[in-house]
Amino acid sequence: MGQSNRIEFPGHDGGLLAARLDTPVFRPHAWALFAHCFSCSKDIYAAREITAALVEQRIGVLRFDFTGLGNSEGDFSNTNFTTNVQDLVAAAKWLEEAHGGPQLLIGHSLGGAAVIVAAHDIPQVKAVVTIGAPSDAAHVIKAIRTHVEQIEDEGEAEVQLAGRPFVLKRQFLEDVRGAKVTEAVGGLKRPLLVMHAPLDETVGIENATNLFVAARHPKSFISLDKADHLLTSPGNAQRAGKLIAVWAEPYVFDAGAAMPVQEAGVTRDVVVRETGRSKYENAVVIGDYVSIADEPIDVGGGGRGPDPYEYVAAGLGACTSMTLRMYADRKGWPLEHVAVSITHSKDYVDDCLHCEEGRKIDVFDRAITIEGNLNADQRARMMEIADKCPVHQTLETGGHVRTVETPTKST
Structure with missing residues (x-):
């Protein structure tokens, strides 16, 4: 219900990272930086839907492809957990210079572990959210366990991740094994929201327990009941985004972005425009207020308004x-x-x-x-x-x- 613009900014090694800046119709209450899952991209379903839900609540979102992934420059085989953290810091620097953010960090899966570590180098961040995140970055090795011996013996190997080939090197294994995520969450010194699906078969629920126990208050846990790791079931990602917005409000919202009081006798235009998210969905903008119009599902609409x-x-x-x-x-x-x-x-x-x-x-x-x-x-x-x-x-x-x-x- 806003604008989604393609942008680029330099990553940790100077290569350009491809990103999308999703902006609400009116001045955002806050800005969020979203980190996608391991070997995924900024355009994965969960990232798009969570972003859309946040934008509806007047939270602007910057989501980007890590080095070597999606449309970003760079060689994925030369990246690791540490470079992901460095890319996040670079993204936060761009967002701070352009819009004064981010106030909120959100990370999905390994991206969740990355935002916990990156938060220590992003002083303007006021709150952190993890979704299906591992409590140990080395957890990702389970996805490539059949290739670990070859990588260690030969220095690298081609692996299949989500049906796509990637080259991983020995330095990747060494880096994730050395990451100290649980230690980082213990010293986070920001409010933390841990979201996890109890039935997550990729990153078990015990990881959420480890993160939550290690974190200091204020901390919260939300169970994404019946969701899978990538939140692919209809409604789960949208629900997660809405819950994040509600949880984050007392920590990150800018009171100065509140909607102005309507003046008596002033006639306001009603502007209706397509959101692009479904066939008939439209944003209804009346002065400083935004809502959704849609058609029922049985006639081809999304039923969202x-x-x-x-x-x-x-x-x-x-x-x-x-x-x-x-x-x-x-x-x-x-x-x-x-x-x-x-x-x-x-x-x-x-x-x-x-x-x-x-x-x-x-x-x-x-x-x-x-x-x-x-x-x-x-x-x-x-x-x-x-x-x-x-x-x-x-x-x-x-x-x-x-x-x-x-x-x-x-x-």
């Missing part, structure tokens, strides 16, 4: 409630609470003066609940006032839509 008619119904319901509250306050009546339920359908209406015979029109059935010590006459008057709601009158009498094409840079 109200459909357009539900937004119309919401407008009618909100307008009705506000109109009744204004009227009761003006009269000094003891109105305690108003609730409005709207149901939209298409039907044949006999008393529609402007409808063609036999044609269905849109019908909004409205049920109003009025709580308070009002007498019968007052309640009857309140029901009459409900029909004075401006949105109600617009729907009843009809409006007029004027349409123009806005030129783009390419037209």
Whole structure:
């Protein structure tokens, strides 16, 4: 629900690292730096979905490919855990110079171990999150255990990781064996959130236990129940991103980025634009507020937000409630609470003066609940006032839509 721009910055050895900077529609509350899993990339499903969830909560995200992976320059065979940490520090330096971040470090799998170690060299970081992270960087050797002897004897070997060939050298084994992740987490001195799937078959749940026990308070653990290591099941990565945003709020949010108060009498434009995440999903931007519009899954949508008619119904319901509250306050009546339920359908209406015979029109059935010590006459008057709601009158009498094409840079 923002912008996603491709950028490049120099990594630990000066080679350019390919990255994406995902920015919310409005000024971010905080910036996060995301480290992907071993031999993965910034564009892996979990990274994309977690980033999208964070952006919805006004957290900007920088995610990048480590040296030699994805679209980044460099030779993967010359990299190791230490160079990954150095790449993270380089990414944090770029983000600090460009946007003043990161305030939040997030690492997935081996990337989680890397952010714990890198945090010691990124002073502006206020909180750290690990997802399915090993408590020992050498855990990654299990994925290449059949090649370890060859690597140690011959100095290198080609291994298959996630169906792709990579060359690993002896220095890689030596480096991960020497990494001190548990020691680093003990001296982290930042709030830590450990997220792990109990059924993770790649990095066992005992790793989460080791990290959590070694960390000092404040620390938190969230179980990603029924998820796999790469969070590939629908909804798991999005859920993880939302939980991260909620957890991080008291530690990293910038109060100065709060939305300004709406001025009375000011009409704000409503801007709707595609998010690019699914076929019909759109961001609805109203002043400084953002929400999602979508279509149901059964018609090809993602089902992640109200459909357009539900937004119309919401407008009618909100307008009705506000109109009744204004009227009761003006009269000094003891109105305690108003609730409005709207149901939209298409039907044949006999008393529609402007409808063609036999044609269905849109019908909004409205049920109003009025709580308070009002007498019968007052309640009857309140029901009459409900029909004075401006949105109600617009729907009843009809409006007029004027349409123009806005030129783009390419037209």
